[in-house]
Amino acid sequence: MKIATDHIKLDSFLKAVDAVASGGEAKIVIADGLVLVNGVVELRRGRKLRPGDRVTLEGEEFVVE
Template identity: 55%
Template sequence: MTAESPIKLDQFLKLMGVAPTGGAAKMMVQDGHVLVNGETETRRGRKLMSGDRVTVAGETFIVALTVQRSLE
C-alpha cells in the first residue's frame, strides 16, 4: 500500500488556477483570503490531504490526491 503525498497550500492554489504565480498565492494566504476546512489559514506551506476543503473568494475546492504506480 502506498500513502498519498500531501500538497502545499500555495502549490494547490497555483494548480487550481486560483493564483497565477507562487507570489500571488503567498500574498492571498498571508493576507487571510484563504480558508482551509472553514478556518482562515495564513501558512502557505500548510500541507493539504485528500478531503480538505479550500475556500477562496467564495469558491470551495475539495482536495483529491491520487497515487499512481509506475509500470516500469
C-alpha cells in the first residue's frame, strides 16, 4: 500500500489494507502477537511504519510503499 506521508501507524495500516475490519480488531491481533513487522513480532499498535516495511498477519504479507 502506498502512503501519502512519511509514516503510518501499524493499526491504521492494518485497517487501510483491509487486514482487519476495525481499530478494535487491530488492537487485539497486535496485542495477541499475531502481527510481524519485518519478520519480528510487534506489540505496539502505534509503531510507525515507513516505506519498505513488511507487515505480516496470518501468513499474508503487506508492503508499505
